[in-house]
Structures are given as C-alpha cells and as structure tokens.
Amino acid sequence: MIKKTLAALLLGSVLSSGAAIAADYKIDQEGQHAFVNFKISHLGYSWLYGTFKDFDGTFSYDQNHPEASKVNVTLRTASVDSNHAERDKHIRSADFLNSSKHPKATFTSTKVVSTAExxxxxxxxxxxxGVTKSIVIKADFIGMGDDPWGGYRAGFAGTTxxxxxxxxxxTNLGPASETVELTISIEGVRQ
Incomplete structure (x- = not known):
C-alpha cells in the first residue's frame, strides 16, 4: 500500500510540475513573445531587416519524443514591417508578396527529426x-517551465x-539578394 501511494504521489508530482510530457501549445504572439523576422541583402552592400507583426499558430511537443511534434503557423503577409512605409507597400505588392491576392502564408510540419548536434x-x-514548397527549419529548443500567471510555456528558435x-x-534584386533568411522565435502557452 505504501509503495502504491508513493508511486502515485511521485507520478502526480511529475505531472503537475509540467515535466516533459506531450502537450499542445498556442503560440504567444499576442503577448509579443513570438517573432517571424527576415533578413535580405540590399544590393550586396548591407542587410535589410524586417518582421511580420500578425501571425498565429500551434505546436505539439513531447521532450521525450520530439519526432512526434507538429507545427502549424498562419502569417498575414500584409503585416510586413521593414521600418519604411513606402518599402513595405512595395513588398506587399505583386512584385513580392502579392498580399492582396495571397493574404496568408502557412507552414505545416510534415516531419521532425532530432540531429546529432x-x-x-x-x-x-x-x-x-500561392506556391507550396517543402522547406526545413533548423530549430533549437530554448526551454520550458511554469510562468508567473499559472501557465506553462515552451520556447524554440529556428532559421531557414x-x-x-x-x-x-x-523581381530581380541582383545576385546578392536571391535568398531571404527567416529567423523564427516562438514561445507557446500549453493548452
């Protein structure tokens, strides 16, 4: 009887402490604890930085089985902000994001693999x-734990x-500007 009681108390303690269990999280973009930033070369002379201010999403995560994780994100392309109103208008145009025709960009994970590093x-x-392509985001687990408001959070950062x-x-921006680097930093609240 004592062994069963101790085992139940231990299991209850582990579950209530939020230890690594499979859970679903909502990305905390409203609290401004999540970012989708970009960087692209400007003519090969400097870097242009920007962010997307309006997006949401969910992820599931199990620290013991990361390969079972899933990620879904929806981003409003008109929310682009490069700190220059006229440039942002151009980025929203058909020359780039075509926000009026394609107001949303989405990412849906298909596979998660832990690397040796x-x-x-x-x-x-x-x-x-309007184009769907498979991409790979290199992500790092930042941490997880209780927050001051009675919730539980997990955070990741990634690049692609x-x-x-x-x-x-x-639109041809020159050979130094054929690619854009995305940096994604997300913190999710366990649901």
Missing part, C-alpha cells in the same frame, strides 16, 4: 505567394533560407 530539423510545407524564385517572386 542536439538541434531539430522541422520539415514542412510552406505556402507563400528561402530562394525567392521558388515562391514565384521574380
């Missing part, structure tokens, strides 16, 4: 500008590089 490769389908012509963006 301790990172995670998240393969998935990115739909951008996109070739503009793969997504039907044909």
């Amino acid at each position: 301790g990172a995670t490769d998240i393969t998935g389908d990115l739909t951008l500008n 590089t996109l070739k503009l012509t793969d997504f039907n963006i044909k």
Whole structure:
C-alpha cells in the first residue's frame, strides 16, 4: 500500500510540475513573445531587416519524443514591417508578396527529426505567394517551465533560407539578394 501511494504521489508530482510530457501549445504572439523576422541583402552592400507583426499558430511537443511534434503557423503577409512605409507597400505588392491576392502564408510540419548536434530539423510545407514548397527549419529548443500567471510555456528558435524564385517572386534584386533568411522565435502557452 505504501509503495502504491508513493508511486502515485511521485507520478502526480511529475505531472503537475509540467515535466516533459506531450502537450499542445498556442503560440504567444499576442503577448509579443513570438517573432517571424527576415533578413535580405540590399544590393550586396548591407542587410535589410524586417518582421511580420500578425501571425498565429500551434505546436505539439513531447521532450521525450520530439519526432512526434507538429507545427502549424498562419502569417498575414500584409503585416510586413521593414521600418519604411513606402518599402513595405512595395513588398506587399505583386512584385513580392502579392498580399492582396495571397493574404496568408502557412507552414505545416510534415516531419521532425532530432540531429546529432542536439538541434531539430522541422520539415514542412510552406505556402507563400500561392506556391507550396517543402522547406526545413533548423530549430533549437530554448526551454520550458511554469510562468508567473499559472501557465506553462515552451520556447524554440529556428532559421531557414528561402530562394525567392521558388515562391514565384521574380523581381530581380541582383545576385546578392536571391535568398531571404527567416529567423523564427516562438514561445507557446500549453493548452
């Protein structure tokens, strides 16, 4: 009887502490704890940085079985912000994101693999500008635990590089600007 009681208390303690169990998370973009940023070369002379301010999504994560994880993100392309109103208007135009015709970009994971370096490769389908392509996000687990408001959170950061012509963006910005690097930092609240 004592062994059963101790085992039940231990299991209850592990579950209530939020230890590594499979869970679903909502990305905390409203609290501004998530970012989708980009970087592209400007004529090969400097870097142009920007962000997307409006997106949401979910992920499932089990620290013991990361390969079972799933990610779904929807981003509003008109929310692009490069800190220059006229440039943002151009980025939203048909020359680039074509936000009026394709107001959303989506990412849905199809496979998650842990690498020998301790990172995670998240393969998935990115739909951008009406084109769907498989991409790989190199992600790192940042941490997880209780928050001050009674919730439980997990966070990740990742990067990927996109070739503009793969997504039907044909505006020629020169050879130094054929790709854009995305940096994604997300914190999710366990549901």
